[in-house]
Amino acid sequence: MLNKYSLQRFYKGWQIFIENPLGKTGVIILVVFMFMAIASFFVPLIGPMYDPMTGIDPDIRVSTGPSLTHWLGTDNVGRDLFAQLLEGAKVAFIVGLSAAFISIVIGTLVGMVAGYTGGLLDAFLMRTADIIMVLPSLVILLILASLFGQFNIWIIVFIIAIMRWPAVSRVIRSQTLSLKHRPFIEASRVAGASHLRIIFRHIMPNVLPLAFLYMTFRVTAAILVEAALSFLGFGDPSQVSWGMMLQWVWKSGHMFQAPYWLIPPGMCISLLTLAFYLLGRAMDEVLDPRLRKEGQA
Amino acid sequence: MTLLSVKNLSIGYKTKKGLLKAVDNISFDLEKGLPLGFVGESGCGKTTIGMALMGLLPENAVILEGSIQFQGEDLVRLTEKQWRKVRGAKIAMIFQAAMNALNPVHRVDEQIKEAIITHQPDMSDADLSDRLNALFDLVDIPVARMKDYPHEYSGGMKQRVIIAMALACDPDLIIADEPTTALDVIVQDQILKEIRKVQQKIRTGLIFISHDIAVVASVCDRICVMYAGQIVETGTKKEVFTSPRHPYTLSLLGSYLSLDNLDDIVIPDMQEPPDLLSDIGSCRFADNCRVCSETCKKEEPGWVQISATHKAFCCEPQIIRGSHGKN
Amino acid sequence: MAKTDPKKNFLVEIKGVTKTYFPRKQFFARHQNKVLALNGIDLCIETGEIFGLVGQSGSGKTTTGRLLVRLEHPTAGHILFNKVPISGLKGPELKKFRSRAQMIFQDPYQSLNPHLSIAETVMEPLVVQKIGTPETRSEKVIHTLETVGLSPGKAFYNRYPHQLSGGQRQRVAIARAVVVEPEFIVADEPTSMLDATIAIQLFKLLREIKETFGMTFLFITHNLAAARYLCDRIAVIHEGHIVEINTAEKIIRNPEHPYTKKLIKVQPGFKYGR
Numbered sequence: 001m002l003n004k005y006s007l008q009r010f011y012k013g014w015q016i017f018i019e020n021p022l023g024k025t026g027v028i029i030l031v032v033f034m035f036m037a038i039a040s041f042f043v044p045l046i047g048p049m050y051d052p053m054t055g056i057d058p059d060i061r062v063s064t065g066p067s068l069t070h071w072l073g074t075d076n077v078g079r080d081l082f083a084q085l086l087e088g089a090k091v092a093f094i095v096g097l098s099a100a101f102i103s104i105v106i107g108t109l110v111g112m113v114a115g116y117t118g119g120l121l122d123a124f125l126m127r128t129a130d131i132i133m134v135l136p137s138l139v140i141l142l143i144l145a146s147l148f149g150q151f152n153i154w155i156i157v158f159i160i161a162i163m164r165w166p167a168v169s170r171v172i173r174s175q176t177l178s179l180k181h182r183p184f185i186e187a188s189r190v191a192g193a194s195h196l197r198i199i200f201r202h203i204m205p206n207v208l209p210l211a212f213l214y215m216t217f218r219v220t221a222a223i224l225v226e227a228a229l230s231f232l233g234f235g236d237p238s239q240v241s242w243g244m245m246l247q248w249v250w251k252s253g254h255m256f257q258a259p260y261w262l263i264p265p266g267m268c269i270s271l272l273t274l275a276f277y278l279l280g281r282a283m284d285e286v287l288d289p290r291l292r293k294e295g296q297a
Numbered sequence: 298m299t300l301l302s303v304k305n306l307s308i309g310y311k312t313k314k315g316l317l318k319a320v321d322n323i324s325f326d327l328e329k330g331l332p333l334g335f336v337g338e339s340g341c342g343k344t345t346i347g348m349a350l351m352g353l354l355p356e357n358a359v360i361l362e363g364s365i366q367f368q369g370e371d372l373v374r375l376t377e378k379q380w381r382k383v384r385g386a387k388i389a390m391i392f393q394a395a396m397n398a399l400n401p402v403h404r405v406d407e408q409i410k411e412a413i414i415t416h417q418p419d420m421s422d423a424d425l426s427d428r429l430n431a432l433f434d435l436v437d438i439p440v441a442r443m444k445d446y447p448h449e450y451s452g453g454m455k456q457r458v459i460i461a462m463a464l465a466c467d468p469d470l471i472i473a474d475e476p477t478t479a480l481d482v483i484v485q486d487q488i489l490k491e492i493r494k495v496q497q498k499i500r501t502g503l504i505f506i507s508h509d510i511a512v513v514a515s516v517c518d519r520i521c522v523m524y525a526g527q528i529v530e531t532g533t534k535k536e537v538f539t540s541p542r543h544p545y546t547l548s549l550l551g552s553y554l555s556l557d558n559l560d561d562i563v564i565p566d567m568q569e570p571p572d573l574l575s576d577i578g579s580c581r582f583a584d585n586c587r588v589c590s591e592t593c594k595k596e597e598p599g600w601v602q603i604s605a606t607h608k609a610f611c612c613e614p615q616i617i618r619g620s621h622g623k624n
Numbered sequence: 625m626a627k628t629d630p631k632k633n634f635l636v637e638i639k640g641v642t643k644t645y646f647p648r649k650q651f652f653a654r655h656q657n658k659v660l661a662l663n664g665i666d667l668c669i670e671t672g673e674i675f676g677l678v679g680q681s682g683s684g685k686t687t688t689g690r691l692l693v694r695l696e697h698p699t700a701g702h703i704l705f706n707k708v709p710i711s712g713l714k715g716p717e718l719k720k721f722r723s724r725a726q727m728i729f730q731d732p733y734q735s736l737n738p739h740l741s742i743a744e745t746v747m748e749p750l751v752v753q754k755i756g757t758p759e760t761r762s763e764k765v766i767h768t769l770e771t772v773g774l775s776p777g778k779a780f781y782n783r784y785p786h787q788l789s790g791g792q793r794q795r796v797a798i799a800r801a802v803v804v805e806p807e808f809i810v811a812d813e814p815t816s817m818l819d820a821t822i823a824i825q826l827f828k829l830l831r832e833i834k835e836t837f838g839m840t841f842l843f844i845t846h847n848l849a850a851a852r853y854l855c856d857r858i859a860v861i862h863e864g865h866i867v868e869i870n871t872a873e874k875i876i877r878n879p880e881h882p883y884t885k886k887l888i889k890v891q892p893g894f895k896y897g898r
Contacts, residue, residue, distance in 0.1 A: 005738065005739055005740075005741070005784045005786075006739060008784075182734055183729035183730070183731060183734045183735035184734065184735050184736055184737040186695055186727075186729070187727065187729060187735055187797070187800060188737075188748060188752075189695065190693050190695065190722060190725075190726060190727045191722060191726070191748055191749035191752055191753070191800070191804070192718075192719045192722030192723060192749070192752045192753055193748065193752045194752070197752065201740075202737050202740075205737075205739035206737075206738075206739065338819035338820070338821065339790075339819055481680040481681060481846070482680065482846065482847075482848075482887065482890050482891065482892070483680065483886060483887070483890050485890070485892075486889075486890035486892075508819065508820070509820075509892065510820075510894065511892035511893055511894045512892050514894040515892060515894075534894075538894050548821055549820065549821060552820045552821045552823070552824035552825075553820055553894075554820075554824070554847065554849040554850050554852075554853050555849050555891060555892060555893035555894070556848065556849050556852065556876055556888060556891045556893060557893050558893070559852070559853065562824065562853070564824050564825060564828050565821050565824070565825070566825075567821045567822070567825070568789075569789045569791070569822075
């Protein structure tokens with residue numbers, strides 16, 4: 001799958017991508033957040049006081065503003081906000097990327113199978129996709145959470161993924177439909193190749209770039225859903241996240257008293273989703289030659 | 298009288314890998330009211346010439362040098378605003394993808410009317426309808442079908458409408474780039490006859506571009522054979538077909554299958570033309586030439602005059618002059 | 625017209641084949657309009673010949689080719705391959721048939737998967753047919769590439785389609801078709817997208833392949849001159865009907881059907897003062 005041609009294409013695509021101002025901005029923001037996420041692994045090593053969940057500054061009883069020991073200040077029980085913000089970056093990446101990944105895997109498989117086989121199976125899969133697509137994912141999650149109590153973060157990831165594959169599968173299906181009657185697929189059929197072989201060897205490499213494009217938009221959606229869920233108090237209580245931080249500001253009544261606590265997680269959510277969105281837009285330009293100034297050689 | 302005079306025209310395309318010289322130092326003249334054919338295979342630059350003559354070169358194309366003299370104006374220097382007055386009025390084009398050149402939501406006569414009004418806004422309604430009738434008559438479409446929509450026409454009729462549209466403003470020069478390529482042979486035959494008839498009737502200049510040497514021959518009396526961005530041989534139809542001189546023309550004629558030349562087929566041992574990104578500095582056909590000498594690989598070829606109208610672009614004048622015939 | 629002659633050895637027999645397409649029904653249309661691509665055609669292809677099927681676009685010539693390699697099924701009628709009806713083939717029998725009948729497609733820019741190397745493309749039929757071991761397969765691929773004029777085969781082995789010219793791509797497509805040494809190849813306008821100087825070289829190659837492997841070809845084309853140059857016998861197809869079948873020379877010299885006569889009359893040429 002990742003052969004020389006794909007790598008060359010990837011390299012070419014990357015060059016166009018990185019020349020694109022949208023792509024460049026997206027990558028820069030993303031790199032900053034990546035460093036934050038990596039840093040979150042090292043912060044607790046400084047001392048137990050800096051653990052985002054359990055580290056409590058013994059000298060502090062109320063929420064305080066930025067200081068030398070706590071760069072962004074602390075929350076109302078004395079936990080370091082900067083450590084929490086870094087931890088939030090890590091969680092955002094995990095939630096966003098894994099939910100997006102699962103949804104594109106499901107979406108791509110369903111899309112390829114539906115498009116390639118056609119007929120009843122296609123109709124069944126696409127109607128299922130339609131039904132899921134019109135369900136409001138946040139509301140469903142809220143209902144589930146209020147029925148079953150607060151979820152573990154991985155269950156949240158999985159539910160987001162399940163709610164978000166239909167759009168991917170629609171796009172992959174239409175791409176597969178246009179590929180299905182291309183002569184190279186028919187040549188493979190004439191050679192006696194099985195359906196599985198045709199799907200995975202001939203169709204998949206040709207739809208994967210599109211799947212990756214959709215993955216970036218899924219990441220944005222997943223991060224926002226998780227943040228909203230956590231802010232409303234249905235997140236994983238054992239896990240710090242930006243949405244959870246906002247929920248704590250709200251719950252402890254510091255909404256209008258502690259801007260140093262409220263603003264950073266809000267900014268981070270906006271910026272990270274913006275970064276992935278810009279990435280997707282730039283990728284769109286790489287994949288759509290019509291948007292390019294020059295045709296591919 | 299000379300209608301169009303192209304001198305030392307070079308056109309390049311800016312690409313990621315560098316400048317691609319699609320047309321290299323081309324010169325030719327077109328007499329008023331005569332057809333001139335360009336024949337060559339993919340990538341030889343024939344379409345680029347057509348687009349340059351219409352001022353429709355793509356954004357990444359640059360005219361590197363040369364001039365295109367047309368009715369006392371150098372077309373190379375025209376601005377887009379000035380082009381709009383020339384294009385359609387004095388120089389018109391018969392498009393390659395004729396099927397898509399008509400707007401499906403407008404009636405056929407409306408579309409031709411619009412083409413006329415664009416350049417002659419003060420024409421009276423009576424004159425306009427006279428002109429329309431004359432045009433439909435010229436391309437043999439029954440007047441009764443003027444008010445049809447394009448989808449009600451057959452492929453051949455659509456192509457006739459395209460021809461009528463090109464003629465709408467009575468242009469002095471028509472560029473026809475592969476006008477019959479997408480058509481069946483039977484329709485192609487009709488359209489070629491139509492073009493020939495119309496050209497002779499209204500005496501307009503015609504640049505006819507095709508990859509098919511027999512198609513060009515059926516319309517044009519003078520022919521330019523192109524290879525890798527250069528004209529390699531030019532002459533009258535008779536000269537080029539009965540005594541071709543350039544080795545490429547020989548290959549092209551030798552590999553053309555028609556019903557009457559089975560015994561003359563010579564299968565060439567040809568690869569694709571050279572990469573036009575680099576400066577070649579020697580004969581471009583050298584690698585594919587069967588009479589290539591050492592000189593050909595080192596020097597730029599020059600024009601070898603065979604008759605007043607017939608010349609070939611080659612390094613070896615004695616080979617060109619000597620009648621080396623078909624073998 | 626195409627009566628089965630027991631003395632002759634027919635590899636492919638088409639008997640009364642009709643193919644109808646039903647385009648999607650228009651919402652407001654009162655009738656389902658159907659397109660009759662083939663209307664009860666009979667055709668027999670002898671073992672070892674190059675059979676030309678000549679027709680204009682929409683005549684049903686490509687549909688005929690696709691039916692013969694079972695990319696599509698006839699609406700009515702039978703197709704026999706080596707006296708066996710191909711419509712009933714299933715599973716291993718179908719796979720066996722796939723190794724015996726191959727196809728070369730029109731557009732060399734569409735018929736190769738851009739993500740697969742030349743070696744992977746040409747090797748695919750061997751892999752899916754489980755012929756040979758990995759080592760013998762790659763030897764076979766190199767040998768086949770050289771047979772189709774891509775020498776040295778090793779130089780093309782690891783390249784990708786976008787690095788090749790149109791003519792070279794079509795040679796790769798031919799290599800993919802002949803690598804399993806099929807008995808029958810359908811060549812659907814294999815040169816219509818290529819320049820004349822390249823096309824004629826491919827015709828030469830197809831002839832050489834026919835002589836080396838003794839294959840039977842169905843050559844589908846819109847160009848009567850090309851069919852006459854390459855084929856032993858020619859059938860002219862028009863609007864889903866075979867209007868005339870004869871040897872290539874006879875079709876050109878003594879056409880009987882008015883449509884054939886018309887086709888011959890409009891063929892472009894330049895020799896005799898046209």
